[in-house]
Amino acid sequence: MQPEQADLSQVLTDDDVLRFLSRNPEFFVNNQDILPRLRIPHETGSAVSLIERQVSVLRGKCGTLENSLRDLIGVARENESLHQRLHVLIQEIISARNLNKIVDLTRASLQQNFNADDVHLLLFCTEPKKPAVRKRTSAVSAAKSATKAAPRVRTQKPIEGTQIVPHDDSALELFSELFANAETICGLPSEEQLSSLVGQDHSDVASAALIPLQHERPLGVIILTSRDESRFASGKGVMFLNHLGQLLSRRLATYGTILPVTVA
Known part of the structure; x- marks a missing residue:
């Protein structure tokens, strides 16, 4: 935690928050993304408020969706990196001698x-390719061919x-x-x-x-x-x-x- 954050948490009080909200009544309207993270009790005695239960369920779903989205982003970044590396590999394979x-x-x-x-x-x-059919050659040509060195098999x-x-x-x-x-x-x-x-x-x-x-x-x-x-x-x-x-x-x-x- 940074020093300025520690000082702020010590100085800021409930009265300060109340004064800020009183002066800025549109704060939660303009910052609705923070609402699912807030815990606002709804007094109903020993019974559990339906609204409170709904908020709890929605908060849980919100957390699950955030985790899923984070995982998907991670997989997408990993796939993009892998795609780039394979692209380089393909170029190298094509040019390999x-x-x-x-x-x-x-x-x-x-x-x-x-x-x-x-x-x-x-x-x-x-x-192996099938040997091509050659035409009959003369005895002289056959003798010349026989004198040639046989090709070396690689x-x-x-x-x-x-x-x-x-x-x-x-x-x-x-x-x-x-x-x-x-x-x-x-x-x-x-x-x-x-x-x-x-x-x-x-x-x-x-x-x-x-x-x-x-x-x-x-x-x-x-x-x-x-x-x-x-x-x-x-x-x-x-x-x-x-x-x-x-x-x-x-x-x-x-x-x-x-x-x-x-x-x-």
């Missing part, structure tokens, strides 16, 4: 902005927190419902799904969010895990996660060939 950078940006942002303890990705290799280096599996891997069946719904699912995944995404050591996962990545075909799955069972409980809002999943799906679809990981 390689798959490693895309994954690193995504994992770091999800851990920071959604309070995830860990983030894992499961990506499906790009389906492979994708390992990426932290990411698995890259064949495009027809059995994991597709595990997440068929996720791809069918085409939206983020919160809750606790099955043992098989957790093992596929996180590995065998997943006993500390209490809740998770699964984000499908697909554009014309399944591209992969992102999982956000938490040791808090309420963090990604079923029924949580997933609007921002859905938007991010859709953006990532488009980026991966236009990225190019996703190759298998190099095995050391």
Whole structure:
């Protein structure tokens, strides 16, 4: 409390308030917002006045509405801040030059902005293209072609927190419902799904969010895990996660060939 406030409370008396109200009879008309906070007894003996009861109920509702409004304002500010951070992330993902950078940006942002303890990705290799049918060549041309060095097959280096599996891997069946719904699912995944995404050591996962990545075909799955069972409980809002999943799906679809990981 500031010194001037302490002095004022000591000097101001009931008579001072009465004189002020007498000189300003329109005070409560001009300041009606203070009325619900005042306690004005209505003498009715041992019975409770209906008016007093109504005022008490209205005061309680007013307090509840004020708290709700305060909470809504807080959520709106948090969502606005999150929207701005995701906007920056989207710009960085669009301009990322390689798959490693895309994954690193995504994992770091999800851990920071959604309070995830860990983030894992499961990506499906790009389906190999069918070889083009070539016309029959002469024996001389075939001999020249045979002497050329065979092209070196590129492979994708390992990426932290990411698995890259064949495009027809059995994991597709595990997440068929996720791809069918085409939206983020919160809750606790099955043992098989957790093992596929996180590995065998997943006993500390209490809740998770699964984000499908697909554009014309399944591209992969992102999982956000938490040791808090309420963090990604079923029924949580997933609007921002859905938007991010859709953006990532488009980026991966236009990225190019996703190759298998190099095995050391």
